[in-house]
Amino acid sequence: MxxxxxxxxxxxxxxxVDNASFTVDRPMMIGVIGRSGxxxxxxxxxxxxxxxxxxxxxxxxxxxxxxxxxxxxxxxxSQCAMIFQQFNLVPRMDVVxxxxxxxxxxxxxxxxxxxxxxxxDIHRAIEILDRLGIAEQAPKRAEALSGGQQQxxxxxRALMQDPAMILADEPxxxxxxxxAQVVMQALRRIxxxxxxxxxxxxxxxxxARRYCDRVIGMRDGRIVFDGTPAQLTxxxxxxxxxxxxxxxxxxxxxxxxxxxxxxxHA
Amino acid sequence: MPDIEIIxxxxxxxxxxxxxxxxxxxxxxxALMAGGFMTADARNAGGFWDGLGxxxxxxxxxxxxxxxKAHTLPATMLEYLPALVETVNIAAVxxxxxxxxxxxxxxxxTRGLARWPRAIPLFRxxxxxxxxxxxxxxxxxxIFVLGGGPVPAMxxxxxxxxxxxxxxxxxxxxxxSLKPVEGLESVGARWAQRMVxxxxxxxxxxxxxxxxxxxxxxxxxxxxLGFVGAGGxxxxxxxxxxxxxxxxxxxxxxxxxLFLTIVVVDQLSSHLRDLLTHGRKKEMLA
Numbered sequence: 001m002x003x004x005x006x007x008x009x010x011x012x013x014x015x016x017v018d019n020a021s022f023t024v025d026r027p028m029m030i031g032v033i034g035r036s037g038x039x040x041x042x043x044x045x046x047x048x049x050x051x052x053x054x055x056x057x058x059x060x061x062x063x064x065x066x067x068x069x070x071x072x073x074x075x076x077x078s079q080c081a082m083i084f085q086q087f088n089l090v091p092r093m094d095v096v097x098x099x100x101x102x103x104x105x106x107x108x109x110x111x112x113x114x115x116x117x118x119x120x121d122i123h124r125a126i127e128i129l130d131r132l133g134i135a136e137q138a139p140k141r142a143e144a145l146s147g148g149q150q151q152x153x154x155x156x157r158a159l160m161q162d163p164a165m166i167l168a169d170e171p172x173x174x175x176x177x178x179x180a181q182v183v184m185q186a187l188r189r190i191x192x193x194x195x196x197x198x199x200x201x202x203x204x205x206x207x208a209r210r211y212c213d214r215v216i217g218m219r220d221g222r223i224v225f226d227g228t229p230a231q232l233t234x235x236x237x238x239x240x241x242x243x244x245x246x247x248x249x250x251x252x253x254x255x256x257x258x259x260x261x262x263x264x265h266a
Numbered sequence: 267m268p269d270i271e272i273i274x275x276x277x278x279x280x281x282x283x284x285x286x287x288x289x290x291x292x293x294x295x296x297a298l299m300a301g302g303f304m305t306a307d308a309r310n311a312g313g314f315w316d317g318l319g320x321x322x323x324x325x326x327x328x329x330x331x332x333x334x335k336a337h338t339l340p341a342t343m344l345e346y347l348p349a350l351v352e353t354v355n356i357a358a359v360x361x362x363x364x365x366x367x368x369x370x371x372x373x374x375x376t377r378g379l380a381r382w383p384r385a386i387p388l389f390r391x392x393x394x395x396x397x398x399x400x401x402x403x404x405x406x407x408x409i410f411v412l413g414g415g416p417v418p419a420m421x422x423x424x425x426x427x428x429x430x431x432x433x434x435x436x437x438x439x440x441x442x443s444l445k446p447v448e449g450l451e452s453v454g455a456r457w458a459q460r461m462v463x464x465x466x467x468x469x470x471x472x473x474x475x476x477x478x479x480x481x482x483x484x485x486x487x488x489x490x491l492g493f494v495g496a497g498g499x500x501x502x503x504x505x506x507x508x509x510x511x512x513x514x515x516x517x518x519x520x521x522x523x524l525f526l527t528i529v530v531v532d533q534l535s536s537h538l539r540d541l542l543t544h545g546r547k548k549e550m551l552a
Contacts, residue, residue: 096277114288115284115288119278122278126270126277127270130270130273135269135270138273139276139280
């Protein structure tokens, strides 16, 4: 389905992503882990074409998506939905309108500028919100919602796109543990029930272990690990994070129970 | 699922109401546009539609003569440079005085910052008056009293600028966070100290960009005041551009000079703003 080949991105003298290659042959849930600055975000942004690549190819069903320009590029972007750490909703617009933004690529500019959406789409948007458990927030402004609710609105927008894959860039990094769990479970359910591919950048190991079928580890722009969660031993994790022997998984955990299980001596 | 049906119906009702209001607003807007245009056209001496064909005759005349005498343009431009400097000078002094006055008035007229909260309406009305009186009226009165020259023009433009910048600055002030101000209040700072040390650092980049925009507007205003005897490039333009005399090459040279001045100010303003905002970011990272 998806094949990334020798993908590289340079920012001036820095190499954000260095010769990254991996293939995905069936829809699965993939977690990308690594320190901040390891190139995880740049990788996802290149797949969505928010950032241009310096070299390499990204093949989706045999076609190089890096070659798309103009309308073809925008059609591809509507096919691979993106979820951001800071939600990136339009704060002053109501929740349903924010979800309906997922259909922008399919609708004419004039109709959307006047906020005219087909009633079927509105119905579907509310159904998606209901599926994520926030239908009663429908008429509120996005800025009035809590972080966890806003992230679910962002997921609803992604689902509204009816995408082939969902890219999530640190979807839970600005959420508290309870909301993080709700959001990760929503992503997992979307993968299991709809069979969509999900690629999520995660900054905690235990989240990647618990929710993902496959884990890709990045360090300094390179892919240094690619395997199942079971293969992800503490030693491997130390390599990915470049940490020494004092490193424990609790240090990267946001799980509620983690602190009790591994007491931290400050 | 009855629940989701209710939510859906309610949302649709809400959307329909919003669309109705939007449609009504649009209708009113179109009616006002059409009505306003018709009124203006009826009052027009020559008639809009008859004059429409001739609208480009004058610019065409200016450009054709300027192209004809293109070789003398640089020399003509150089000749008018002192007049331009005078015009820019008027604008610069007026902007500086206007910004200073505007800052003080804006602080006094912003809710939450004002020294005398109950006098806020008073300071607002003062700024309204300063904006309402056209600068050309003030200039004419002052020229009558003080005689022609750059000083009346400078005072007239500064007066207007205080009102205009005061309003813009007070809007900027409203978005400033009150927390630093409270912090300074807690250490016993006086009002002026709170304003200069607590508010100004937050709003300075916005102040600067509004003041530089105003500087651009004031250059044009000071050129216009030259028409009524305030000196500078406006006086030269008035002589060059008058119908019949036909010194259009000089008029073109003056237009080019004014255009270049605006370009320079615009470039300078974005550069300064960059320095002010990004310079600070670098400090923060360091």
